[in-house]
Amino acid sequence: MNNDSGEPPSQAFRDPSILKVINIPAVTDPKTGRPIILWRDIQAVFKNADSIRNGESLVSFMIDENLEQAIPLRIAYHPGVVLDVLMETTTEQTISIGEAVRLSQIHSAGKEESKGHVDRLNQTVSTSAIADNTTDQSPKTIPEASQSSSMLTHNTLHNDSLNTIMSGQAIMNQNFELLKDEITKNKELQHQLQELQQQTSQQLLKKQEEILQVHQHNSQELLKKQNELQQLQEKQQHTSQQLLRKQDELLTKQEEMKQMQQRALERLINLHTSVQAVLTQTYELHEYPIPRLFVVLPKTVGFRDKFKSFLSDQFRLYFLCECGTHTMTEDSKIQHEIHLAKHEGYDLEQPTKFFERYGSYVLTLMNMIKYGVVVAGLVVPPLTSLKIVEGLDSAQKHFEDVMKNIAPLVNDAINFLQDIKSNNEDGTELATETTEFDQLEALEGADLRQLESYLKIKDQGRVLGNLYRIVTPEGHVKWVCLDHFKASYRESAIRQFRDIVQVNGGRFIEEKGRVEIKMSSNILAKQFYDAMIKARGVQELDITLEWDATMDDFRALSKAVTKANVIDLTIVGIHFKSPVLDVVNRGRRYDPILQLASNSRVQSLRLEGFDDFFTRISKSSLISAPKFRVFSMDLKATVKDKVFKSLNRFLGHCSSLATLEVRLDQEYPITMVASNILSKTHMIESLKISRGELFISAVVSNGMIDTVELAIEQLDDLHSNDLKFIKKDNLKRLTIYHNPLEADKLADLLRLTPVLSHLQIGYKDERRFSAPIVGIEVQDIIKMTAPETLSKFESLSIDYKRLSLTASFYQGQIQEMTIKIGRVDDLRFDDISFIQRSDFTQLVIEHTHKADDDRLGVILRHSPVLSYLHISRLEGPCLVKATTLDMKLQDIVNPITAETLDRNQSFFLNCRRLTLTASLSQGETQGMTMTIARLGDLTSDDLIFIRQGQITWMVIETIPRDSDGYHLDDILRHSPALRQFHIGFKVDHGLTIDTVPELKLQDLVKKATADSLSNLESLSIGYGRFTLTGKISQGKTQNMTMPIERLGSLTSDDLRQCQITWMAIETIPQESDVSRVADILRHGPILQQFHIRFMEERDLTIITTPELKPQDLVKMTTADSLSKLES
Incomplete structure (x- = not known):
C-alpha cells in the first residue's frame, strides 16, 4: 500500500489456508519508474508460491518490448488490494487432508482414554470384591467406549465409583447388585460404541475417497481453466500487440492523411490562384x-x-x-x-x-x-x-x-x-x-x-x-x-439590324459581332447608327464612308460607336476630299475620330485613306487615352515635320498603346520612322511598318527592338538605309518571295544577320508556280546556313516549282527535313543527286507513273532515315479507271517496306482508284487502311495485293452492286485481320447515278459477319436512305444503330436478319406507313431505343398525307413484341 511518509510502497499478500496478511516491499522499475514486486521476494515469504490471484483474476507476469516475460520475473504493483498467493498444492486440497488427519488423531486418542478408564474401573471393582470376601465372583470385562459422549459418561461413572469405594465397604456391598447391572449396561454400551466407531470409520474413509475424487476432478478442471486462461492471456497479448500495431498504423495513416489534406489544400489554393489568373x-x-x-x-x-x-x-x-x-x-x-x-x-x-x-x-x-x-x-x-x-x-x-x-x-x-x-x-x-x-x-x-x-x-x-x-x-x-x-441581346433588335445591314449590301458576322458595310450617304448612315445602338451586338465595325464627310458626320459616327460599345473600329475614307460646306472646320475635321481613342470603349482604331489625318486635327482634341491599344494609319503626307509633331503628341497621350501599324510611301526611310516612334512611347509591344512590297514586324520591349521579321518581294527592294535597320542583330525571320538571282547578295545579307533563325524562299501560294523560277539552287542555300554563319538557325523553307523543302535545325545540324516533289519526272539530275545526299525524314510525292519506277527506287534506296512517305496520284475530282501507266500497288509498297527503310514509320499512297495508309516497324506493316472508291475499279493486281491479308481497316465509298458480290466475298475471305469495315461513307464524292441494283442490306451484313472475319470489331453501312452502324464480336452483331431519314424510303428487306437495338426516324410517319411501322416493330424484338423526331437542319418536303396520331405511335411501341424497349 502507498506510504504517505515517502517510504517505498508495499503490496499486501495472504495465504488463503491460514488467512494471514503479509506486506512485501515494492521496488522501482529503472525504465518506467513505476513500483513493481519481484517474484523472488514473494517466494522468499511463501516458499511454495505458484501464482498470484486478484479476486477471480490471475495476475500475469510483466512483459518487455519483445513481448517476452521480463527478467527478473515481476508483477505490477496493485495499490489498496490484497493479493492471494496460490501454492503448488491448492488450498482446497490442503484443507481437506489436514482436516482428515486431525479427525483421525482425535478418534485414536478418545479410544485409548476410554480404554484406560474402563481398565481402572475393572481393577477397582475387583479389589473391592476381594477385600469384602466376595465369593466366586469373577471380574467382568467392561466394553471400550469409542465416542466422546460415552467417555464422559464413563468418567462420571468412574468418579461415582471412586466415591462409593472411599465411602466404605458397606455402601459398596449394598450397591453391588446395582453395579452388576451397570456393568452389563456398560458392556452393551461399549458394544454399541464399537459398532458406531466402525460405521464412523467407514463413512470417514468413504468421505475421504469422495473428497480425494472431487479434489482430483477439481485439480483437472483447475488445470484446464489455467490452460484456457493462459491461452486467453496469450490471445489477449496477441490482440494487444495487433491493437498497438493498428494504432501505430492508424497514427501513420492519420499523419499521411493530414499531409495529403494539406497538400490537397495547397493544390486547391494554387488551382484557385491559377484559375483566377486565367478567368x-x-x-x-x-x-x-x-x-x-x-x-x-x-x-x-x-x-x-x-x-x-x-x-x-x-x-x-x-x-x-x-x-x-x-x-x-x-x-x-x-x-x-x-x-x-x-x-x-x-x-x-x-x-x-x-x-x-x-x-x-x-x-x-x-x-x-x-x-x-x-x-x-x-x-x-x-x-x-x-x-x-x-x-x-x-x-x-x-x-x-x-x-x-x-x-x-x-x-x-x-x-x-x-x-x-x-x-x-x-x-x-x-x-x-x-x-x-x-x-x-x-x-x-x-x-x-x-x-x-x-x-x-x-x-x-x-x-x-x-x-x-x-x-x-x-x-x-x-x-x-x-x-x-x-440572352444578352434583344432578338428583335438584332433581327432589324441584320435587315438594315443586308439592305445596304453589308455583312453581319454575328458569331464575332463584326459588321462590314459601305454607306453612301449620311442619311442612310444615321439609320444604320440607330439600329446598331439598339442591337448592342457589334464589337467590330468596318465602315466605308462613300461621301465627302464633314466634321458633323464624323461626330455622328463617334457618338454611335460610343453608345453601341464598339471596341474595334476601321474607317475607310478613300473618297474623302475637302468638302466645301466644312471649310470652317477644315483644321479640326478629324477631331471626333481622334477623340474616340479616349472614350474608354474603342481599343483599336484603323484608318485607311486618311492621307492628311494629322494635318486636320487640333491640339485640343488630344486628351488622355488610357485604354487605347491598337492604332493603324497611313503616313503619305508631304509635310513630314508637321505630321511627325502631331503623331508624337498623339502617341504621348496613349499610355497603353501596344500595337502600332504604319504604312509609308516611298519617301519615308524606315530607320527614321522607327526611331521617332520608339522615342515617344515605351509601352508599345509590336511595331509594323510597310512600304510597297516590304513588310517589317518588330517585337518591342521597353522602347527597344527585340526581334524583327522581314518579308520582301525580292532583294532589290531593300534600300541602303534599310540595311542599317537590319544590321542591329535582331533579324530573326526572313522571307523572300522571289528566288534570289544572285547568290552573293543573299550570302552578304545572311552574314549581316547572325541571329537569323528562320529563312523562307519562294511562294507558298502554288498559283505563283505558273512561271518557271531560275535562281540559286537548293544545295547552295543550305550551304549558306552553315553553323559558322548562322549559329542560331532553326528552320529553312524553300519553295521551287519542281520541289519544296522544309528543314529544322539544332546547333547547326539538320534534325528533320521534308521534301515535297510535284512530279518525279520533273526532277533534274542535280535534284536527285541532292536528294540522295540529304538525310530527309519525310517525303511527299504528288504524282508518279510507271515510268518513274527507276527514279523512285533510287530515291528510296538512298533514304536510310526516311520515316514518312506520302504518294498521291490524284489527277482531279473525277474517278478514272486504272491505266497501264500506273504502277502496281505491290511495286510501290515493296520498296517502301524494304530493309533499307528500316526506320520508316508510316506511308500514304493515293492511286486514284484507292488509297492506302500503313504504319511500319522495322520494314514490316503493323496496321494498314485501304479506302476503295468503287469495287469495280479495282484491277486484278490490286486484288492480288489485298489477298495478302494485311488490311485491318477498309472503307468502300459506294454501296457495292449485285455484280460486285463475288469480288466482295473474295476480298473479305482473304482479310482475316480486318477489324473495321465501312461501306458508303464518302460524303464529298460525286457518285454516278447507275441503274445497276445494289446489294441488299442483309447480304452486306451477312458477308461482314462471316467466319473468316473473326477479328472484325465494327461495321458501318451508309445507304442514301439510312445508315447502319454496329459492333461485332466473334462474327456476331452486338449493337446495331439505324437512323432513318424517311420511313417510306425503307424496302421490305432492309430489316430482315438485322438485329437493331437503336432506331431513329427523322420525320413523323404518315398514315400510309402504318403497316410499315408495325412491320418494323414486329421484327425488332431486341429494340431498346426508338426515336421519332424532326431533324432541324433538314428541309422536309411538305406532304399532304396526314400523319399518324401520337396515341397510335405509342400503342405500336408498347406491343408485346417489344419486350426489351427501354425508351
Missing part, C-alpha cells in the same frame, strides 16, 4: 480572335483512324461558353454557368507540340471543371453536378457519349497531362524546351492567335466552337454560345 485576365479585341477557354478530352467510342499518331487519335479539344453575370438579364430562365460549347470538338493537328505549349494551361482548366470555382462573376460548377455538359444535344451520339462519360474522361485527361508534366520534370520525354509547361498560367494574345494552327478544322468559315463574341459594359471580351448570346 480574370482581360483581353483586348485584337488579342482575342478566338475563344480562350477550352479543355482536351479523350475520344469516346467511335470510328477512329488507328494509324495516325497516338495523341492525335486519342484526344479532342472542346471550347467552353464564357457565360456569367455579364449574360444575365432580369427575365433570364437559363443557367449562366460555364459549360461545354455545342460543338463536336476538334482533332489536334500537332498534338505533341500542342501539349508542350498549352499543357499547363489545359491542366489548369481541366482541374477547374473537375473541382469547380466561382471568381470574377463566372461560375464553374464542379464535375459532380454534371452541369458542365448541360444544354448539349444528347440526340447526337458524340454528345451522348461525352455526357455519359464526362467524369472518367476528365480524370483520364488530367492523369495524362500530369504524366507529361512528371516526364518533363524527370527529363525522360518531351525534353525539347518544355519548361513552359509549368510556367504558362494564362494565355497571351499571341498564344491565342496560334492556337487555331493546332486544330483540324472541318467547318471552315465558321467561328470555333459555334461561339459568339460579346463585349461586356466594362469593355471585356467574352465568347458565349447562341443561347447566352440571345
Whole structure:
C-alpha cells in the first residue's frame, strides 16, 4: 500500500489456508519508474508460491518490448488490494487432508482414554470384591467406549465409583447388585460404541475417497481453466500487440492523411490562384480572335483512324461558353454557368507540340471543371453536378457519349497531362524546351492567335466552337454560345439590324459581332447608327464612308460607336476630299475620330485613306487615352515635320498603346520612322511598318527592338538605309518571295544577320508556280546556313516549282527535313543527286507513273532515315479507271517496306482508284487502311495485293452492286485481320447515278459477319436512305444503330436478319406507313431505343398525307413484341 511518509510502497499478500496478511516491499522499475514486486521476494515469504490471484483474476507476469516475460520475473504493483498467493498444492486440497488427519488423531486418542478408564474401573471393582470376601465372583470385562459422549459418561461413572469405594465397604456391598447391572449396561454400551466407531470409520474413509475424487476432478478442471486462461492471456497479448500495431498504423495513416489534406489544400489554393489568373485576365479585341477557354478530352467510342499518331487519335479539344453575370438579364430562365460549347470538338493537328505549349494551361482548366470555382462573376460548377455538359444535344451520339462519360474522361485527361508534366520534370520525354509547361498560367494574345494552327478544322468559315463574341459594359471580351448570346441581346433588335445591314449590301458576322458595310450617304448612315445602338451586338465595325464627310458626320459616327460599345473600329475614307460646306472646320475635321481613342470603349482604331489625318486635327482634341491599344494609319503626307509633331503628341497621350501599324510611301526611310516612334512611347509591344512590297514586324520591349521579321518581294527592294535597320542583330525571320538571282547578295545579307533563325524562299501560294523560277539552287542555300554563319538557325523553307523543302535545325545540324516533289519526272539530275545526299525524314510525292519506277527506287534506296512517305496520284475530282501507266500497288509498297527503310514509320499512297495508309516497324506493316472508291475499279493486281491479308481497316465509298458480290466475298475471305469495315461513307464524292441494283442490306451484313472475319470489331453501312452502324464480336452483331431519314424510303428487306437495338426516324410517319411501322416493330424484338423526331437542319418536303396520331405511335411501341424497349 502507498506510504504517505515517502517510504517505498508495499503490496499486501495472504495465504488463503491460514488467512494471514503479509506486506512485501515494492521496488522501482529503472525504465518506467513505476513500483513493481519481484517474484523472488514473494517466494522468499511463501516458499511454495505458484501464482498470484486478484479476486477471480490471475495476475500475469510483466512483459518487455519483445513481448517476452521480463527478467527478473515481476508483477505490477496493485495499490489498496490484497493479493492471494496460490501454492503448488491448492488450498482446497490442503484443507481437506489436514482436516482428515486431525479427525483421525482425535478418534485414536478418545479410544485409548476410554480404554484406560474402563481398565481402572475393572481393577477397582475387583479389589473391592476381594477385600469384602466376595465369593466366586469373577471380574467382568467392561466394553471400550469409542465416542466422546460415552467417555464422559464413563468418567462420571468412574468418579461415582471412586466415591462409593472411599465411602466404605458397606455402601459398596449394598450397591453391588446395582453395579452388576451397570456393568452389563456398560458392556452393551461399549458394544454399541464399537459398532458406531466402525460405521464412523467407514463413512470417514468413504468421505475421504469422495473428497480425494472431487479434489482430483477439481485439480483437472483447475488445470484446464489455467490452460484456457493462459491461452486467453496469450490471445489477449496477441490482440494487444495487433491493437498497438493498428494504432501505430492508424497514427501513420492519420499523419499521411493530414499531409495529403494539406497538400490537397495547397493544390486547391494554387488551382484557385491559377484559375483566377486565367478567368480574370482581360483581353483586348485584337488579342482575342478566338475563344480562350477550352479543355482536351479523350475520344469516346467511335470510328477512329488507328494509324495516325497516338495523341492525335486519342484526344479532342472542346471550347467552353464564357457565360456569367455579364449574360444575365432580369427575365433570364437559363443557367449562366460555364459549360461545354455545342460543338463536336476538334482533332489536334500537332498534338505533341500542342501539349508542350498549352499543357499547363489545359491542366489548369481541366482541374477547374473537375473541382469547380466561382471568381470574377463566372461560375464553374464542379464535375459532380454534371452541369458542365448541360444544354448539349444528347440526340447526337458524340454528345451522348461525352455526357455519359464526362467524369472518367476528365480524370483520364488530367492523369495524362500530369504524366507529361512528371516526364518533363524527370527529363525522360518531351525534353525539347518544355519548361513552359509549368510556367504558362494564362494565355497571351499571341498564344491565342496560334492556337487555331493546332486544330483540324472541318467547318471552315465558321467561328470555333459555334461561339459568339460579346463585349461586356466594362469593355471585356467574352465568347458565349447562341443561347447566352440571345440572352444578352434583344432578338428583335438584332433581327432589324441584320435587315438594315443586308439592305445596304453589308455583312453581319454575328458569331464575332463584326459588321462590314459601305454607306453612301449620311442619311442612310444615321439609320444604320440607330439600329446598331439598339442591337448592342457589334464589337467590330468596318465602315466605308462613300461621301465627302464633314466634321458633323464624323461626330455622328463617334457618338454611335460610343453608345453601341464598339471596341474595334476601321474607317475607310478613300473618297474623302475637302468638302466645301466644312471649310470652317477644315483644321479640326478629324477631331471626333481622334477623340474616340479616349472614350474608354474603342481599343483599336484603323484608318485607311486618311492621307492628311494629322494635318486636320487640333491640339485640343488630344486628351488622355488610357485604354487605347491598337492604332493603324497611313503616313503619305508631304509635310513630314508637321505630321511627325502631331503623331508624337498623339502617341504621348496613349499610355497603353501596344500595337502600332504604319504604312509609308516611298519617301519615308524606315530607320527614321522607327526611331521617332520608339522615342515617344515605351509601352508599345509590336511595331509594323510597310512600304510597297516590304513588310517589317518588330517585337518591342521597353522602347527597344527585340526581334524583327522581314518579308520582301525580292532583294532589290531593300534600300541602303534599310540595311542599317537590319544590321542591329535582331533579324530573326526572313522571307523572300522571289528566288534570289544572285547568290552573293543573299550570302552578304545572311552574314549581316547572325541571329537569323528562320529563312523562307519562294511562294507558298502554288498559283505563283505558273512561271518557271531560275535562281540559286537548293544545295547552295543550305550551304549558306552553315553553323559558322548562322549559329542560331532553326528552320529553312524553300519553295521551287519542281520541289519544296522544309528543314529544322539544332546547333547547326539538320534534325528533320521534308521534301515535297510535284512530279518525279520533273526532277533534274542535280535534284536527285541532292536528294540522295540529304538525310530527309519525310517525303511527299504528288504524282508518279510507271515510268518513274527507276527514279523512285533510287530515291528510296538512298533514304536510310526516311520515316514518312506520302504518294498521291490524284489527277482531279473525277474517278478514272486504272491505266497501264500506273504502277502496281505491290511495286510501290515493296520498296517502301524494304530493309533499307528500316526506320520508316508510316506511308500514304493515293492511286486514284484507292488509297492506302500503313504504319511500319522495322520494314514490316503493323496496321494498314485501304479506302476503295468503287469495287469495280479495282484491277486484278490490286486484288492480288489485298489477298495478302494485311488490311485491318477498309472503307468502300459506294454501296457495292449485285455484280460486285463475288469480288466482295473474295476480298473479305482473304482479310482475316480486318477489324473495321465501312461501306458508303464518302460524303464529298460525286457518285454516278447507275441503274445497276445494289446489294441488299442483309447480304452486306451477312458477308461482314462471316467466319473468316473473326477479328472484325465494327461495321458501318451508309445507304442514301439510312445508315447502319454496329459492333461485332466473334462474327456476331452486338449493337446495331439505324437512323432513318424517311420511313417510306425503307424496302421490305432492309430489316430482315438485322438485329437493331437503336432506331431513329427523322420525320413523323404518315398514315400510309402504318403497316410499315408495325412491320418494323414486329421484327425488332431486341429494340431498346426508338426515336421519332424532326431533324432541324433538314428541309422536309411538305406532304399532304396526314400523319399518324401520337396515341397510335405509342400503342405500336408498347406491343408485346417489344419486350426489351427501354425508351
